[in-house]
Amino acid sequence: MPADPQRSVTSEPPRGAGTSAVEVRRSPRRSRTVSAYREGDRTIVLIPARMSEAEERRWVGVMLDKLAAQESRGVLGDRELTERALHLSEQYFDGRARPRSVRWVTNQNTRWGSCTPSEGSIRLSHRLQGMPEYVVDYVLLHELAHLLVPGHGPAFWRLLEAYPRTERARGYLEGVVAAARLPHPPAAGEAAREE
Incomplete structure (x- = not known):
């Protein structure tokens, strides 16, 4: 056939x-x-x-x-997020990045994530919830890398080279930021205004 x-x-x-x-x-x-x-x-x-x-x-x-x-819209809770971070650290950083806490926060509207190395804490913006898993993983890895290397120098980016979807995830996040800057069409039933 x-x-x-x-x-x-x-x-x-x-x-x-x-x-x-x-x-x-x-x-x-x-x-x-x-x-x-x-x-x-x-x-x-x-x-x-x-x-x-x-x-x-x-x-x-x-x-x-x-x-x-x-x-992925079945959003991970803070405990699952911490487990995910530990798994990613094992997979990509030989377990060297060991966060003490990983949690979602609602007060980060200009960053996707942040890290306080002295406390071992990682915070991810709630805006990541519902994004593809590989994007959330990239942001987790980015913050885990900061537990090992401060700043965004060559040593930092070498660590992230281990994650094969780094460039794709960065492109996705850049697209989200760019789309947020576009003018939005009027909602259904709403007249367009000319200024």
Whole structure:
């Protein structure tokens, strides 16, 4: 039986897919929309048939990030956040960064996280809640690195090179900041004002 040209399956999951395989389904009836959902141990991404392979790769990444964000909305409590930080320290820093406390705070609106090395405390902004797990992990690792190296010099950034999603997470956070600066369209039913 010949392979279905409307379906493609990646044998290795792309970054962001966790351990599940990704199946892309192309539809001639789908003109613009892209959607994705989990089905057992695989992720199904539905795209228009006319999309190029480059567009497919880009949209698969976007949809995997969206699914990860939706799934991470079951927000970790402070205890789970501390456990996550300890796990990340073991995985990327040989367990050398040992925070005494890790918690969410609501008073950090211009930073994603902060750290007080003398106390061993890490605080993450509540604005990270609901973002993809790899973004929260990056911010945790960033603050864990400050327990080992003060400032943002070369030694600090060398530590973060161990995390393979550093650049992607930084790009995500930069996008969030940039989007917040964009003018917002008027809400439904609200007239646009010209100034």
